[in-house]
Amino acid sequence: MSDFSRRLIAWQHKHGRHDLPWSGADPYRVWLSEIMLQQTQVATVVGYFERFLVRFPDIAALAAASQEDVLALWSGLGYYARARNLHRAARIVMEQYGGQFPRQPEQIQQLPGIGRSTAAAIAAFCFNARSPILDGNVKRVFARQFGMDGDPAARATEERMWQTAQALLPAAAAMPRYTQALMDLGATLCTRSRPRCDQCPVAASCVARAENRVAELPSPRARRVKPNKSARYLLAWRGDEVFLEIRPPAGIWGGLLVPPEIPPDAVAADWCRRELGLNVAFERELAPLRHVFTHFVLDMRALVCRVQGSANLAAEAHGRWVKAGQLAGAALPAPVRLLLDAALSSARRADSDIAE
DNA sequence: AAATCGTGGAA
DNA sequence: TTTCCAAGATT
DSSP: HHHHEEEEEHHHHHHHHOOOEEEEEEEEHHHHHHHHHHTTHHEEEEHHHHHHHHHHSSSHHHSSSSSHHHHHHHHTTOHHHHHHHHHHHHHHHHHSSTTTTSSSHHHHSSSSTOHHHHHHHHHHHHHHHOOOOOOOHHHHHHHHHTTOOOOTHHHHHHHHHHHHHHHOOOOOOGHHHHHHHHHHHIIISSSSSSOGGGGGGGGGHHHHHHTTTGHHHHHHHOOOOOOOOEEEEEEEETTEEEEEEHHHHSTTTTOEEEOOOTTTOOHHHHHHHHHHHOOOOEEEEEEEEEEEESSSSEEEEEEEEEOOOHHHHHTTGGEEEEEGGGGGGGGOHHHHEEEEEHHHHHHHHHHHHHOO
């Protein structure tokens, strides 16, 4: 075992994180936590993790659920393909592995939504497998500790880091603590800004520190300009129900419930009658909402309308009516939830104005 | 191989 | 306000 690994393991024992809800848990919980933690901070995940487990306490419960119910528990967490893949994988575990989570990293990685690093993490935590992780924490730690230049996302850089990671692995029995140590070091000491090098267990061997390059490593990722998009949504209310469509599986917000999007050049009422068979009366337009994604900016506008009449069978081929009281537990993207909340609170204000 | 896929926290 | 990016995977 390397000196680097030995120091990390000892440090984790004394100063690492030991109170995370998924630490030392069964494979299902470790798996769930690893998926939720992909590109997502611990503080954001904890609440989602607890709620998800209450609703789906084991793999069998998850496999038996509908995709929409799974997405509802994921609503607001983002990267919804993670939830769809998790759900698919649960069914595979039930059917192909008899409900027992596979133990080999190669088998684990075959499951949808699980790549090399996530498979390694699960295998190391749950089965002491000697498989290395390479996440954002490890890339940052390695870039500094070993003075590794280059875009951490570039293939060449990644390949060097995978080799380094493999070479540093301790004995099997130490794999859970070592894997956790790498994550803890990156998350608590070797942070992106203002790293706490004075407390670092491997500061003495750190190349970046010796060369005074801590601030410039890892190299910043190449950034691109975000295109600006805009969308107009139809919030069609029928009593206390609003009409929502299920997004296609590919693309943004796949599988989630979203109001119909009106083409930019269409007259809302005409389009609505033609496409959905709904007769609507325009009520008001909400204040525009700007939502920033990783790769584009979306300016959202929403037209609040009221449905005239009651027979709307044509609409139900495209989507569903959802009661206002059901929205809290529905599979909505975060900005759509904001829009619907805004529509409801402005409606309440209008009602109280009338009452006065 | 480069693009796509969310959201919110931190500086 | 802007910028960066977090326990990455998929195509």
